[in-house]
Amino acid sequence: MNKTQPFDNLIFDLDDTIYMPNSGIWDLIGERIFAFMRQHLPDVPEDAIEPLRDRLLKQYGTTLRGLHEERGIDVQAYLAYVHDLDLSLMLKPDAELRRFLSSLPQKKYIFTNASKSHAENVLNQMGLADLFSGITDVADVQPYCKPMPEAFKLMLQQFHITDPKTCLYADDNLPNLATAEALGMYPLYVGRKQGHGFTQVERLADLEALLPELDDIRL
Ligand SMILES: [Mg+2]
Known part of the structure; x- marks a missing residue:
């Protein structure tokens, strides 16, 4: 400049x-979010997790915000879990x-x-x-x-x-x-x-x- x-x-x-978006990182984060929700929302049937995640994302901007607002999920626990990735093969x-x-x-x-x-x-x-x-x-x-x-x-x-x-x-x-x-x-x-x-x-x-x-x- x-x-x-x-x-x-x-x-x-x-x-x-x-x-770049083809890194595969977002797919991995998506899998971690799914696993986190399965673990922390035992009342939600497995086939209802994806639709719930889609709704929360749309309604709140991030899945995290929705989980925190509606389910009282701890923000730091969520972030630590879903971003616990080995990035060395992807970046x-x-x-x-x-x-x-x-x-x-x-x-x-x-x-x-x-x-x-x-x-x-x-x-x-x-x-x-x-x-x-x-x-x-x-x-x-x-x-x-x-x-x-x-x-x-x-x-x-x-x-x-x-x-x-x-x-x-x-x-x-x-x-x-x-x-x-x-x-x-x-x-x-x-x-x-x-x-x-x-x-x-x-x-x-x-x-x-x-x-x-x-x-x-x-x-
Ligand atoms: Mg982005």
Whole structure:
């Protein structure tokens, strides 16, 4: 980014944004969530677990928030269980992304609906951990979660950011981007979907080629 570039802060979602969605990690987390629910909701028949999870996810934004609100599930116990993954076979150091992010003078942050330890695992596995100034996880924004605006406001507070307009926010989730945009951040969609109207890259590293254009958009 050049000196006229207006963003001071780059805020990134973690899962399927920092790494590509074909990693297999989300499938594994899904299996862990299913196993956790089986274990902690003995009154729910096995074939009702998936539909319950779908409903909670839709209604509350994350399965966790739904389980906490309706079933009193302990947030830390859930997060520790579902993110207890060996990521070494699924993620490797990303030298290209590291070089690109290192070249940017802005402060970089992670904002995730997952747990801090999962974020640290992912960033360590990819060799990126030292590039980020902070991580806000879902426990930090309780009782909210993305895409709720309250969650974004708590995240900004945690990073001591007073003006959302100084932020670029990157995510693979469209509702999260809509909230970020409504609050004044510049939304960047990371993924392959079309027809949403957001500026888009397929991989985060592709942002490098787009930066000159973003300068034009913002100035
Ligand atoms: Mg994501």
